[in-house]
Amino acid sequence: xxxxxxxxxxxxxxxxxxxxxxxxxxxxxxxxxxxxxxxxxxxxxxxxxxxxxxxxxxxxxxxxxxxxxxxxxxxxxxxxxxxxxxxxxxxxxxxxxxxxxxxxxxxxxxxxxxxxxxxxxxxxxxxxxxxxxxxxxxxxxxxxxxxxxxxxxxxxxxxxxxxxxxxxxxxxxxxxxxxxxxxxxxxxxxxxxxxxxxxxxxxxxxxxxxxxxxxxxxxxxxxxxxxxxxxxxx
Numbered sequence: 001x002x003x004x005x006x007x008x009x010x011x012x013x014x015x016x017x018x019x020x021x022x023x024x025x026x027x028x029x030x031x032x033x034x035x036x037x038x039x040x041x042x043x044x045x046x047x048x049x050x051x052x053x054x055x056x057x058x059x060x061x062x063x064x065x066x067x068x069x070x071x072x073x074x075x076x077x078x079x080x081x082x083x084x085x086x087x088x089x090x091x092x093x094x095x096x097x098x099x100x101x102x103x104x105x106x107x108x109x110x111x112x113x114x115x116x117x118x119x120x121x122x123x124x125x126x127x128x129x130x131x132x133x134x135x136x137x138x139x140x141x142x143x144x145x146x147x148x149x150x151x152x153x154x155x156x157x158x159x160x161x162x163x164x165x166x167x168x169x170x171x172x173x174x175x176x177x178x179x180x181x182x183x184x185x186x187x188x189x190x191x192x193x194x195x196x197x198x199x200x201x202x203x204x205x206x207x208x209x210x211x212x213x214x215x216x217x218x219x220x221x222x223x224x225x226x227x228x229x230x231x232x233x234x
Contacts, residue, residue, distance in 0.1 A: 004037055009053050021056055022063035028054070029068060033084055043081040044074060066179060114181050115229050117174060118162065122209065122225040125168035126218040133168035137161055137210050144206065148199050161206050165213070201231070 008031065011024045032038050044050070047065065051058045065082060068074045074082050125133065144157035159182065166178045205228035212221035 011054055021060035025054060025060055025064035026067055038084055040084045043083045117177055118225055119222050121166050121169040121174050122221045123218045125165045126213045126216050126221040128170045129168040129213055133164060134214055136164040140164055141206055141210060144203055154199050158202060
């Protein structure tokens with residue numbers, strides 16, 4: 001395991017925003033690279049080792065690695081692990097922090113990007129969806145309905161529904177871009193779905209989107225998705 005000062009490992013776990021731990025991990029790894037603790041071409045510690053180092057579960061570590069991979073800071077190399085890219089990344093490292101560490105500052109841009117991705121995805125999903133795709137969407141809707149009734153968190157079910165649409169679009173690039181956007185927008189989903197009234201509205205919107213996809217009505221699916229995203233940002 002790397003020899004890293006204790007103060008470089010500690011995360012702020014007292015903010016009440018546990019979903020933002022991944023952003024702090026991105027910042028720590030970014031600083032490790034810039035300070036030379038990990039050099040270009042060298043492998044990062046494994047997810048398990050990083051989780052132990054930060055004293056967190058592997059989930060935020062995995063999210064952080066995905067973001068760094070998407071941004072081109074690190075790359076998986078077979079037989080070696082996740083390595084720092086052997087390119088001039090100083091400019092990138094200096095400029096990614098504003099978006100990852102303070103998502104609210106770039107939230108408008110993120111939501112606009114998400115709208116563009118999801119509108120195209122729902123159109124393609126209406127054209128290409130399979131029975132299995134519809135089953136995945138319906139299962140997410142049933143979970144969301146159950147959780148609302150039981151007064152449980154519905155954000156994961158909502159994510160499952162939107163992800164099922166992305167998968168049904170059948171476009172690998174859209175899938176990868178969506179993974180990145182969802183990591184950054186997770187906190188906004190959880191915030192916007194806290195109110196029971198919003199949960200009911202979101203469920204109704206999801207059901208209308210599902211029906212349009214099922215009927216392969218692409219224009220209606222796009223219209224319903226656009227209304228959903230602009231009303232709830234969920």
